[in-house]
Amino acid sequence: MVTVTMTVNGRQVSKEVEDRRLLVDFLREDLELTGTHVGCDTSQCGACVVHLDGKAIKSCTILAAQADGTSITTIEGLANGAELHPLQAAFKEHHGLQCGYCTPGMIMSGVDIIRRHEGQLDEDTVRHELEGNICRCTGYHNIVKAILAAAQEMHGEVRQAAE
Amino acid sequence: MAQDGIGARVARKEDKRFITGKGRYVDDMRVAGMKHVAFVRSPYAHAKVGGIDTEQARNMPGVLAVLTGSELVADGIGNLICGWMVHSKDGTPMNMGAWPALAPDVVRFVGQAVAMVIAETRGEARDAADVVAVEWEELPTITDPAKALTDGAPQLHPEAKGNLIYDWEIGDKAAADKALSEAAHVTRMEIVNNRLVPNAMEPRAALAQYDAADDHFTLWTTSQNPHVARLVLSAFYNVAPEHKLRVIAPDVGGGFGSKIFIYPEEVACLWAARKTGLAVKWTGDRSEAFLTDAHGRDHVTVAEMAFDANNRITAFKVDTIANFGAYMSLFSSSVPTYLYATLLSGQYDIPTIHCNVRGVYTNTAPVDAYRGAGRPEATYVVERMMETAARELGVAPPELRRTNFIREFPHQTPVIMNYDAGDYEASLSAALSASDYAGFGERKAEAARRGKLRGIGLSCYIEACGIAPSQAVGSLGAGVGLWESAEVRVNPVGTIEVLTGSHSHGQGHETTFAQLVAERLGVPIDNVSIVHGDTDKVQFGMGTYGSRSGAVGMSAISKAIDKVEAKAKKLAAHLLEAAEGDIEIADGEVRVAGTDKKLGWHEVCLAAYTAHNLPEGMEPGLKEGSFYDPANFTFPAGAYVCEVEVDPDTGHTEIIQFVAADDFGRVINPMIVEGQVHGGIAQGVGQAILEGCVYDPESGQLITASYNDYAMPRAHDLPSFKVSTTETICPSNPIGMKGCGEAGAIGTPPAVINAITDAIDNNDLAMPATPEKVWRALRAGATPMRQAAE
Numbered sequence: 001m002v003t004v005t006m007t008v009n010g011r012q013v014s015k016e017v018e019d020r021r022l023l024v025d026f027l028r029e030d031l032e033l034t035g036t037h038v039g040c041d042t043s044q045c046g047a048c049v050v051h052l053d054g055k056a057i058k059s060c061t062i063l064a065a066q067a068d069g070t071s072i073t074t075i076e077g078l079a080n081g082a083e084l085h086p087l088q089a090a091f092k093e094h095h096g097l098q099c100g101y102c103t104p105g106m107i108m109s110g111v112d113i114i115r116r117h118e119g120q121l122d123e124d125t126v127r128h129e130l131e132g133n134i135c136r137c138t139g140y141h142n143i144v145k146a147i148l149a150a151a152q153e154m155h156g157e158v159r160q161a162a163e
Numbered sequence: 164m165a166q167d168g169i170g171a172r173v174a175r176k177e178d179k180r181f182i183t184g185k186g187r188y189v190d191d192m193r194v195a196g197m198k199h200v201a202f203v204r205s206p207y208a209h210a211k212v213g214g215i216d217t218e219q220a221r222n223m224p225g226v227l228a229v230l231t232g233s234e235l236v237a238d239g240i241g242n243l244i245c246g247w248m249v250h251s252k253d254g255t256p257m258n259m260g261a262w263p264a265l266a267p268d269v270v271r272f273v274g275q276a277v278a279m280v281i282a283e284t285r286g287e288a289r290d291a292a293d294v295v296a297v298e299w300e301e302l303p304t305i306t307d308p309a310k311a312l313t314d315g316a317p318q319l320h321p322e323a324k325g326n327l328i329y330d331w332e333i334g335d336k337a338a339a340d341k342a343l344s345e346a347a348h349v350t351r352m353e354i355v356n357n358r359l360v361p362n363a364m365e366p367r368a369a370l371a372q373y374d375a376a377d378d379h380f381t382l383w384t385t386s387q388n389p390h391v392a393r394l395v396l397s398a399f400y401n402v403a404p405e406h407k408l409r410v411i412a413p414d415v416g417g418g419f420g421s422k423i424f425i426y427p428e429e430v431a432c433l434w435a436a437r438k439t440g441l442a443v444k445w446t447g448d449r450s451e452a453f454l455t456d457a458h459g460r461d462h463v464t465v466a467e468m469a470f471d472a473n474n475r476i477t478a479f480k481v482d483t484i485a486n487f488g489a490y491m492s493l494f495s496s497s498v499p500t501y502l503y504a505t506l507l508s509g510q511y512d513i514p515t516i517h518c519n520v521r522g523v524y525t526n527t528a529p530v531d532a533y534r535g536a537g538r539p540e541a542t543y544v545v546e547r548m549m550e551t552a553a554r555e556l557g558v559a560p561p562e563l564r565r566t567n568f569i570r571e572f573p574h575q576t577p578v579i580m581n582y583d584a585g586d587y588e589a590s591l592s593a594a595l596s597a598s599d600y601a602g603f604g605e606r607k608a609e610a611a612r613r614g615k616l617r618g619i620g621l622s623c624y625i626e627a628c629g630i631a632p633s634q635a636v637g638s639l640g641a642g643v644g645l646w647e648s649a650e651v652r653v654n655p656v657g658t659i660e661v662l663t664g665s666h667s668h669g670q671g672h673e674t675t676f677a678q679l680v681a682e683r684l685g686v687p688i689d690n691v692s693i694v695h696g697d698t699d700k701v702q703f704g705m706g707t708y709g710s711r712s713g714a715v716g717m718s719a720i721s722k723a724i725d726k727v728e729a730k731a732k733k734l735a736a737h738l739l740e741a742a743e744g745d746i747e748i749a750d751g752e753v754r755v756a757g758t759d760k761k762l763g764w765h766e767v768c769l770a771a772y773t774a775h776n777l778p779e780g781m782e783p784g785l786k787e788g789s790f791y792d793p794a795n796f797t798f799p800a801g802a803y804v805c806e807v808e809v810d811p812d813t814g815h816t817e818i819i820q821f822v823a824a825d826d827f828g829r830v831i832n833p834m835i836v837e838g839q840v841h842g843g844i845a846q847g848v849g850q851a852i853l854e855g856c857v858y859d860p861e862s863g864q865l866i867t868a869s870y871n872d873y874a875m876p877r878a879h880d881l882p883s884f885k886v887s888t889t890e891t892i893c894p895s896n897p898i899g900m901k902g903c904g905e906a907g908a909i910g911t912p913p914a915v916i917n918a919i920t921d922a923i924d925n926n927d928l929a930m931p932a933t934p935e936k937v938w939r940a941l942r943a944g945a946t947p948m949r950q951a952a953e
Contacts, residue, residue, distance in 0.1 A: 018286065034191035035184015037416075039364045040449035044870035047364060075184035084182070092178040095838045099669030100181025101364040101416030107182060123883065130878035134870070136364050136417050137669050138838060139845030139907075140878040 004068045008033070009077025017064050024048040026064035027074060035075040035104045039134070046133030049105040049112075050074045056112030058132070075104035078111070087111050087150040096146035098137030109133050110147040119155020121148055168682030172834040176688065177673040186414045189368040189383045190446040197370070198227055200432060200445035201288035203278040203295045204454070205270035208306070208526040208863020209317065212268055212277055213298030220280055220295045225287030228439050229295060230431075231278040232267035240264060240434050241400040243427065245491035246642035249329050249500050249522075257329040260320025260524065262490040264400070264430035269302075271319050271489035272528050273865055274454025279431055281443055304863035308486035308523040309463055319489060319524040328487055328522035329496070333504045333578050339469075339517035342478030346469035350552040356540045357930045358461035358486070358856035359849075360453055360873060361533045363668075365416020367456065368446040369429045371436035379407045380436065384429050386412040387422045387666050388706020391643065393698050395425045395493070402433040412696040415668035419846070420532040421456045422668065423708045424493040428455075453868040458856055459533020461486040462499060462540050468548045474556055476567050478515040481507055481544060485522050485530075492531035496522065501579075501639045502537030502627070508576035509545035510587045510623045510800060511567040516577045526863040534846055534908040536709065538626040546622040546913035551926055560621045560917075561595060580627055582798045585826060589889040591623060593824035594802035597885050603806070616809040616941075617819070618922025621802065622914035628902035629714030629797035629893075646792035647711065648703050649719035651680070651727050653785040655772035657765030659686065661723075662694045664704015665716035670904065671835040672712060678831050679717055679898070683724045685750045686764060702788070710799070710902025713831065718896045719791035726787035735767050737778040797893045797901040801825035803844075805914040809922045814938025816852055816919055823886045823910065828893040828901035836903045840886045843907020849876040850908070851915035855931040874931070 005014040008031060015030050027033045027050070036059055039047035048059045051073040078085045087110050090096065097103040113129045114121065126147050127140070135143060167173045180186050203215075217229040243262040250256055266277050278295055282288035303317035310316055311326040319326055343349055363385075370383040380403040386392050389410040397405035415422060432443050447455070462483050469478040485499035504518035553563040565588065574582040595601070603619045610617035630636065633644030650662040659680055667673060677691035694700050707716070728748055735753040736743040745756045754761040762770075770776065774783035806820040823840055830836050853874035857866040867873040892899035912930060920926045925940045 020286065028191075033184070034188075035186070037188075037365070038190075038448075039366070040870050042449065042869045042871050044875075045364065045449070075182075079183060088182040091182050092174050095175070095834050097178060097181055098671070098838060098842060099364065099417040100178075100186050100414065101188065103181050104184050127878040127881075134364065134875050134877060136362055136419070136846070136875070137842045139841035139843075139876075139884065140881055141841040141883050142838060144878060144883065 002065045004064050006067055006069060007071040009073060019065065021064040022060055023062050023064050023067050024059035027059060033074050033076050037101055037104060039102065044134065045102070046109060047102050047105040049108040049133065051108060051112065056109050075108060078107065085111065086153045087114065087146065090146040090150035094142045094146040094149060096138060096143040102133060102135045106133050106135060106143055110150070113147060114151045114154055119151045121151045123148065167688045168678055169829070169831050171678065171832065173674055173678060173688065173832055175671050175674045176677060177671065188365055188414050188416055189370055189385050192370050192383050194370065194372055194442045197442045197444055198281050198283060199285040199288045200435065200443045201280050201292040202276040202428065202445070203280065203292045203297065205273060205275045205277060207270065207299055207301055208273045208304040209302040210270050211300040211302060212266060212270060213300060215278055216296040217278070220291040223287065223291040223294065225283035226280060226291045227283070227441065228281040229278060230435055230438065232263055232265035235265045235431065235434060236263055236267050238434065238438070239401055240430060243425065243490065244395065244399050244493065245496050246493050247497040248640040249331055249496040251329045252332045257496055257522070258323035258327065259491050260322045264427035272526055273863060274451065274528065276427055276431070279435060281435060281439060281441060304526040306525050306527050306858040306860055306863050308484045308525055311523050311525050312484070312521065319526065323524055326524040328491065328524060330521050331500050332517065332519045334517035335515055335577065336517040338515040339478045339480040342515050343467055343469045343480060346477060347472040348470040348556060350468045350548055350555055352466050352548060352551060354464045354466060354544055354547055355929050356460045356462040356543055357850065358530070359459045359533055359854050360856055361419040361421035361456060361459055362875060363417030363419055363421055366447040366449060366452045367422065367426065367428065368444070369432045370442070370444040371432040372442040373436040373440065375440060380433060381409045381411065382429065382433055383411045383413060385415050385422050386410070387415070387418040387668060387708055388704070389666065389696055389698050390664060390704045391706055392425050392429065396430065396433060400430050402430055409699045412666055418668045419534045420459065420536055420708055423706065424457055424531055449870065450868055453873065454865060455528060457492045457531035458488065458528050459530065460540060461530050464544055466544050466548055468552055470552065470556065474558055474563055474566050476511055476513045479507060479513050481518040483518065483520045485520055486525055486527065487522050488525060488527045488529040490529045492529040495529065495531045497641065498532050498537045499540065503541045505579045506538050506541035506625060506627060507545060507578055508580065509542065510569060510625050512569045513577065518578070527858050532708065534843065535626065535905040538905060539909045539912065542622065542624040542909045543913050546624065547916065550620065550917040561591060561600070564591065564623050581795060583795055583894050584891045585798060585800050586889065586891050587623060587800060590800060590802040590824045590826055593887055593889055594804045594822050597824065597887060598804035598806065598820060598822040600804060610808055614811070616811055616922040618807050618809065618918045618920070620805045620914045620917025620921055622910050622917065623802045624906070624910035625798055625800040626905055626909050627796040628710035628799055628905065629793055629896065630709040630711050631796055632794060633792050643705065644792065645705055646790050647705055647715040647719040648788065648790050649716065649723045650702065650786065650788040651720065651723040653727060653768050655769050657686065657768040658690045659684070660692050660694055661720055662701045663716050663720065664701055665712040666696050666707045668707065670707065670712060670839070671832065675831045675835060676717060676720060679720060680724065684748060684764065685752070710904040713900040714797045714893065714896050714902050715791060715793050717898055717900065718793065719789045721897045722789035722791050723787045726789065727785060730785060730787070731767050733778055734771055734781065735762055738762060738770060738776065793896055795895040797828065797895065799825065799827050799901040799903065799906055801906055801910055803910040803914040805918040807915070807918040807922055809919060809937060811941055814934035814941065816932060816937060818848060818882050821882055821884045823884060823907065824889060825903065825906050826889045826891055827903040828890065829899035830888060836888065837886050839903045840907045841884055843905060844884055844911050845876050845881055846908045847911020848881060848915060851912045851930050852932045853880065
């Protein structure tokens with residue numbers, strides 16, 4: 001057993017867990033943050049993507065103990081109170097989800113893609129960089145649209161703020 | 164019309180919980196005292212099960228119980244059933260082997276469960292499952308269905324001699340043979356429809372709870388039809404009485420057919436909950452899903468199509484071997500028969516059709532309905548044949564189709580179906596125009612200058628949806644009627660709850676169903692809530708599959724609304740002292756037509772419940788139900804065009820353009836319909852170029868048992884799609900809907916393969932058209948088909 005301490009969605013948590021506890025199981029089982037999903041056992045599907053110190057990672061690929069001392073953001077922590085994150089809003093607006101199971105991972109990956117490219121995105125780049133996330137419902141068509149739309153909106157906001 | 168009524172692109176009401184991580188899937192559920200289950204699964208494709216030593220497992224940390232198949236059988240738990248009886252052409256019933264939820268004596272596919280461990284945590288359960296010691300005695304295996312039919316092949320079930328489940332036929336063989344012998348031209352092909360794993364992103368899960376004080380069971384499960392689950396679990400498997408079993412299918416992360424069926428794990432968990440008195444949860448991982456979810460497709464077919472001198476089809480003869488895997492799953496028998504052979508007329512006026520199907524057992528996972536269920540298999544045969552025939556006859560593929568289109572409706576095919584409405588020319592024209600089919604030659608030449616091989620392929624599909632008229636499916640062997648139920652409960656303040664027996668697992672029912680109510684009663688959709696997926700709330704239902712939720716489920720809601728309207732009008736007429744026939748309901752008001760006399764919708768609703776002033780004999784309240792049984796199947800149809808570029812150096816196929824023009828009848832929410840088509844196309848592209856289930860022919864091991872080995876379509880495998888709809892109203896249901904859920908998966912595979920074979924000028928190519936297969940086909944030289952034509 002090992003004690004892990006981290007900040008999750010802005011709140012500090014400390015728990016004793018089995019050495020083998022994966023971060024995704026820590027989030028789902030110990031913290032009851034069930035928005036992060038498990039869709040495979042080979043780190044291929046991306047349903048479990050969260051942000052660790054601001055970067056997208058697959059939470060099934062690291063142990064909870066490895067995340068000790070870090071800051072984690074899950075889908076539950078993305079919205080600003082009642083105000084949806086622009087990418088959450090874009091997923092709804094552009095019908096970027098159907099069954100909703102891959103959606104949290106898609107959104108967390110999408111936010112990371114937009115951040116890394118500072119909004120300068122095209123369809124090809126989005127499709128290429130979504131290779132770590134599988135969706136079986138949407139054919140990706142509307143997910144790509146949603147990410148491009150949010151990138152435009154967020155980039156615009158960033159520019160306004162800078163002026 | 165209500166602003167958010169029929170035809171509006173309303174954003175989905177259900178999205179907020181999914182995009183904020185508040186969805187509630189079965190694995191998210193926890194109940195007090197809940198324990199965890201892991202199954203002990205066979206590492207062999209075919210083996211006798213000897214002794215099972217559970218002692219070491221029982222002594223592992225956290226372990227509470229280890230249960231085996233012999234205990235399950237001793238407790239009288241029934242075998243899993245197939246709910247659709249098919250008779251062979253000699254009149255004998257199908258030969259079905261026994262399928263216990265935990266195998267006590269023989270396993271017949273890799274991954275079949277023989278025991279279960281219950282422990283405090285999931286990890287502890289899995290650790291203990293690993294040390295359950297089973298004495299296996301390996302038996303010879305067979306995975307190829309054609310070889311399974313040969314003398315000397317390993318035998319799976321004593322009930323099915325020669326591994327033959329049934330030898331079934333439909334149509335007129337003698338007439339087809341005669342037409343073939345007299346034909347001006349015959350196109351003949353051998354066509355394989357590759358086995359697929361449905362791969363809903365949420366793995367299957369079951370949480371079972373038994374309350375001894377009330378003698379009551381609750382099962383949360385990843386199901387597309389919770390009521391049928393309850394019926395089967397109680398009536399056939401004896402795990403719980405129907406009136407004491409509540410089945411809840413909460414948010415379900417995709418189904419695509421694979422979650423229609425009742426699986427061994429659900430049976431075993433319910434049984435274990437009562438036997439141990441513990442609430443138990445099992446959540447499958449992806450490897451278990453690959454091994455044990457019902458797979459789809461897996462046909463081997465020889466087809467012959469006869470043409471006269473005017474290129475009109477005179478007969479179509481099809482011989483199919485269908486691989487059922489090791490056991491017969493709930494719907495499996497119907498898929499390659501009534502859902503397949505009855506669609507072999509396609510969009511074409513074919514005077515004579517004969518189809519023979521042999522269903523075969525092999526040491527592979529059970530095969531059942533997967534998105535389209537028989538219709539994709541039929542369309543693949545028909546549309547590969549049409550494209551090939553066009554090439555052989557030297558006719559443009561659209562022209563050969565046009566020559567043979569059905570143009571008058573209703574149209575009775577030689578294989579049962581009566582097409583009620585359609586305009587196949589409209590879809591084809593729309594698709595050809597959107598894809599600039601006419602300009603293809605120029606694009607091909609341009610691609611050639613870049614060293615790429617460009618090809619274009621067409622597919623004109625039809626499907627039979629909205630399953631189904633109960634009398635019709637009953638005559639075909641179905642064990643249930645396929646109506647749908649609905650209840651419309653209007654509250655005293657005028658808000659409305661709609662209870663439906665269909666189930667949403669991504670299709671957006673909470674929005675589209677509310678749009679229908681909004682349209683009919685003139686209330687905002689936010690005043691409507693849709694209740695589904697819980698047998699304690701909804702009286703009965705048949706679930707969601709076969710694109711039946713709109714055509715059948717919404718029709719049931721429409722019928723219930725008819726009754727609500729009639730009662731509200733009668734009450735309003737009484738209150739307003741007007742004639743009942745003059746009352747109209749619109750825009751949230753109940754008015755006397757042509758006057759300024761009116762009441763708010765909410766005032767009429769309140770009057771129904773205060774009941775101070777009701778017409779003579781009227782019961783208080785405003786709540787009505789309906790059981791709607793459709794008059795016919797619905798027949799969505801469309802035309803798809805795929806354009807590809809093949810890299811001759813690598814064999815890699817890039818889909819440059821994909822156009823779909825569908826006729827779904829009336830569309831409630833175009834945004835949601837387009838989304839359904841997108842998803843279907845992606846699955847169709849997956850089948851055509853990426854996905855394929857591979858079993859080792861010697862050992863029966865599943866080679867493609869993870870996402871490392873089974874290629875799922877990813878974002879960069881696909882283009883953005885061009886989709887559109889044309890509309891012929893379905894005359895056989897009150898809404899005019901046909902259904903849209905399966906179209907993409909049906910129409911896409913032949914369009915893609917027709918495009919690749921066009922690009923590489925070799926027709927001898929099987930799905931999935933991986934770069935290696937395409938590369939080899941390119942090097943195999945000219946196609947026999949073209950040589951024959953020259």
